Amino acid sequence: MPKRKPRVEVCFTPRSYELYNEDVDIVVCIDVLRATSAMCAAFEGGVKKMIPVATLEEALEFKKQGYIVAAERKGQIVDGFTLGNSPLSYVDGKYKGETIVITTTNGTMAIHTARKAETVVIGSLLNLDALSEWLIKQNRNVLLLGSGWKETFCLEDTICAGAFVDNLLSSGKFRSDFDSSIAAKYLFRSASENIQGYLKASSHRRRLRDLNLNEDIKYCLTPNQTKVIPIKKGKYLVKM
Amino acid sequence: MPKRKPRVEVCFTPRSYELYNEDVDIVVCIDVLRATSAMCAAFEGGVKKMIPVATLEEALEFKKQGYIVAAERKGQIVDGFTLGNSPLSYVDGKYKGETIVITTTNGTMAIHTARKAETVVIGSLLNLDALSEWLIKQNRNVLLLGSGWKETFCLEDTICAGAFVDNLLSSGKFRSDFDSSIAAKYLFRSASENIQGYLKASSHRRRLRDLNLNEDIKYCLTPNQTKVIPIKKGKYLVKM
Structure with missing residues (x-):
């Protein structure tokens, strides 16, 4: 009997991870607005290593x-820290060669949740096609793990995950x-013609718009701006 | 300041209920394939009361x-019991006036999860418009609670929930x-022209098709076949 094809699956939030992680080889962590977009932008901007941490306490230790x-x-941005999770902080190459510690509301939690997986990589719309190509070559079971918003389902991560599913199934x-x-x-396919318009009603989008982050949102929702694939090696994220 | 409109929200599975149930007045339990469809069909067929129970142990006690x-x-159908959860068991009025105890893989779990809510009603595509009309009249916060499949997201319950959301928002x-x-x-809107076709790829549909339940599926996916609204009163479901 021929070996069955590997699977590509989506888990909407870290909360449900244990229901979806059986036989998974590669976990793709996704937080479109904005943690994993910022990570992709950081490596594109020449950052050498990142250290994702789940709590502010750990972040403070590193700061010290x-x-x-x-x-x-x-x-x-949390008071007393240098950066937040805006991807635009990195695009001018200001942090080239540096190591950056990062903690965010939702995105670093997904990375923490997937910590026991064989391989953990960072996905966003920014590296959609490059990461899809790499995943297709691996021939392993892939789980796309959305970050959600405080454990609840979020639309932009799901649409991004759906874009990866569409690429891999195709x-x-x-x-x-x-x-x-x-x-x-399905959600990606209905959204793909106009992702920004489609997300106008989404809760997170509204939240960020209220904070005047329209430039960030536009950047994060524009696919294929980089070919970098951040991958987790021990406690570090590095460029593959 | 005018009072804000009441909310209509969707929780995909019982597992996430506690994240979505704040300030909820009415919970609509949904298990399209097939528990809540069967409940609607049962009352349409003249059943007087139903007693939903979560475990086979409780069901056996009632049987005794x-x-x-x-x-x-x-x-x-579990060995030794009279009925399963096929809605077609009820359409000929065979159980008119009877009280039926019911336990199913997923559907009765959703009802159990919502047990502390102020009001619990039973939704399916079968009573879509009748229940929507009633919900609109109540002017209270509504949560549509999908049953899912063994705690994971399922497409048919979500599409049904989306149909209610669409009606209430409209x-x-x-x-x-x-x-x-x-x-x-969004998912309901893409599916609405051809729900059966849209669900062809869904996991639960495949599972039931393998069991030769195509007639059941067709029945459950055909909207507005009844105006009954089953409502929970104490341990019973009764016709409103």
């Missing part, structure tokens, strides 16, 4: 040791078993 | 006391804050 620390909560080399994967693909 | 018991697991008397509600509405 002299690290540059990016810390975001509720969409804003290669003919993958299958999807879960309804979440099918729904994500 | 002489009750008619419907028990489904893995899509099939009335102009409700608002939605969560992305899950927006996504459900």
Whole structure:
């Protein structure tokens, strides 16, 4: 009997991870607005390493040791830290060659949740096609893990996950078993012509608009601006 | 300041209920394939009361006391019980005036999860417009609670929930804050022209098709076949 195709599946939030992670080889962590977009932008901008941490306490420890620390909560830079999670902080190459510690409301939690997976990579719309190509070559089971908003479902991560599902299924080399994967693909397909318009009603979008982050949003929702694939090696994220 | 509109929201599975149930007045439990469809069909067929129970143990206790018991697991009637969760069992009026105890893989779990809510009603595509009309008249916060499949997201419950969201938002008397509600509405809108075709790829549909339940599926996916609204009163479901 021929070996079955590997699976590409979607888990909407870290809270449900244990229901979806059976036989998963590669976890793609996604937080479109804005943590994983910022990570892709950081490596594109020449950052050497990132250290994702789940809590502000850990972030403070690193700060005391002299690290540059990016810390975001509720969409804003936490008082006393250098950076938040705006991808635009990195595009001018200001942090080239540096190591950046990063903690965010939702995105670093997804990375923490996936910590026991064999391989953890960072996905966003920014590196959609480059990461899809790499995933297709691996021929392994892939789980796209959305960050959600405080554990609840969020639309932009799901649409991004659906874009990856669409790419991988279109290669003919993958299958999807879960309804979440099918729904994500459907949602991406309805959104793909105009992702920004589609997301206008989304809760997170509204939240960030209130904080005057329209430039950030536009950047994060524009696919394929980089070919970098951040990958987790021990406690570090590095460029593959 | 005028009072804000009441909310209509969607929670995909019982597992996430506590994240979505704040300030909720009415919970609509949904298990399209097939528990809540069967409940609507049962009352349409003249059943007087139903007693939903979460476990087979409880169902057995009722059986010993002489009750008619419907028990489904893995899509099939459990050995030793009279009925499963096929809505077609009820359409000929065979159980008119009877009280039926019912336990199913997913649907009765949603009802159990919502047990502390002020008001619990039973929704399906079968009573879509009748229940929507009633909900619109109540002017209270509504949560549509999908049953999912063994705690994971399922497409048919989400599409049904999205149909309710679409009806309630279209009335102009409700608002939605969560992305899950927006996504459900989007999914319903893409599916609405051809729900059966849209669900062909869904995991649950495949599962039931393998069990030769195509007639059941067709029945459950055909909207507005009844005006009954089952409502929970104490341990019973009764016709409103």
